Amino acid sequence: xxxxxxxxxxxxxxxxxxxxxxxxxxxxxxxxxxxxxxxxxxxxxxxxxxxxxxxxxxxxxxxxxxxxxxxxxxxxxxxxxxxxxxxxxxxxxxxxxxxxxxxxxxxxxxxxxxxxxxxxxxxxxxxxxxxxxxxxxxxxxxxxxxxxxxxxxxxxxxxxxxxxxxxxxxxxxxxxxxxxxxxxxxxxxxxxxxxxxxxxxxxxxxxxxxxxxxxxxxxxxxxxxxxxxxxxxxxxxxxxxxxxxxxxxxxxxxxxxxxxxxxxxxxxxxxxxxx
Numbered sequence: 001x002x003x004x005x006x007x008x009x010x011x012x013x014x015x016x017x018x019x020x021x022x023x024x025x026x027x028x029x030x031x032x033x034x035x036x037x038x039x040x041x042x043x044x045x046x047x048x049x050x051x052x053x054x055x056x057x058x059x060x061x062x063x064x065x066x067x068x069x070x071x072x073x074x075x076x077x078x079x080x081x082x083x084x085x086x087x088x089x090x091x092x093x094x095x096x097x098x099x100x101x102x103x104x105x106x107x108x109x110x111x112x113x114x115x116x117x118x119x120x121x122x123x124x125x126x127x128x129x130x131x132x133x134x135x136x137x138x139x140x141x142x143x144x145x146x147x148x149x150x151x152x153x154x155x156x157x158x159x160x161x162x163x164x165x166x167x168x169x170x171x172x173x174x175x176x177x178x179x180x181x182x183x184x185x186x187x188x189x190x191x192x193x194x195x196x197x198x199x200x201x202x203x204x205x206x207x208x209x210x211x212x213x214x215x216x217x218x219x220x221x222x223x224x225x226x227x228x229x230x231x232x233x234x235x236x237x238x239x240x241x242x243x244x245x246x247x248x249x250x251x252x253x254x255x256x257x258x259x260x261x262x263x264x265x266x267x268x269x270x271x272x273x274x275x
Contacts, residue, residue, distance in 0.1 A: 010070045011038040013041070016074075017041045036057040049062060068100075070100065072154070075105065101151050102121040107271055108273065113275065124151075131163065131184065132162035137164070139163050142168060174269075191212045
């Protein structure tokens with residue numbers, strides 16, 4: 001649905017314009033949910049602001065005041081930068097004639113902390129993952145208590161531009177982040193390891209990497225489209241005394257399953273610490 005707003009002038013303020021904010025901005029402009037003239041951004045340096053202005057045709061500066069005066073605000077800085085940002089006097093209270101909506105993509109920073117930091121705002125916590133850069137993202141959303149049904153629809157419409165949106169209880173977002181937002185790094189490590197093994201067995205490097213990626217994509221589609229449990233797929237390709245069971249035995253000996261479990265658990269734990 002179209003993103004409707006309540007005032008003239010800048011309608012969307014982007015506080016931080018890293019990869020994730022740009023992943024949202026590009027389709028938003030392409031599909032004309034906002035015009036370039038309705039979007040304003042703020043970044044840390046003038047050089048970055050100039051590059052982003054040239055790339056997207058929006059107004060970008062280093063002063064966050066215009067962003068904080070917009071009815072819809074995306075907070076996309078690093079979690080470690082939040083304390084410094086909150087020293088800016090404009091964030092302290094809402095003196096606008098309307099109640100702005102703040103959407104945060106900061107890892108680990110919960111709704112309660114956001115509400116205290118941005119009084120007078122409706123607040124939303126969003127956890128997107130990097131496949132959003134190719135419109136294949138997974139996006140977890142938790143809404144603050146004061147977010148209206150129309151604002152909820154606006155947020156969902158925004159993030160549906162880059163992937164599949166799921167509304168979750170906030171207490172589940174750290175685990176969601178660990179699996180879906182940290183998970184691409186874990187998957188990339190698996191791809192790299194599989195490709196290294198194929199190189200050791202005699203394949204050229206680029207071919208090994210391409211095959212590892214395509215094998216994982218095909219396996220994921222098979223699991224999804226056939227509704228298979230992972231153990232079913234494993235058993236489908238593990239014949240007695242064959243090559244696959246020999247490889248699986250080695251993976252179990254090396255503790256791959258336990259290592260992946262601990263990686264997700266530790267990432268969730270770290271997300272809670274950041275909050």
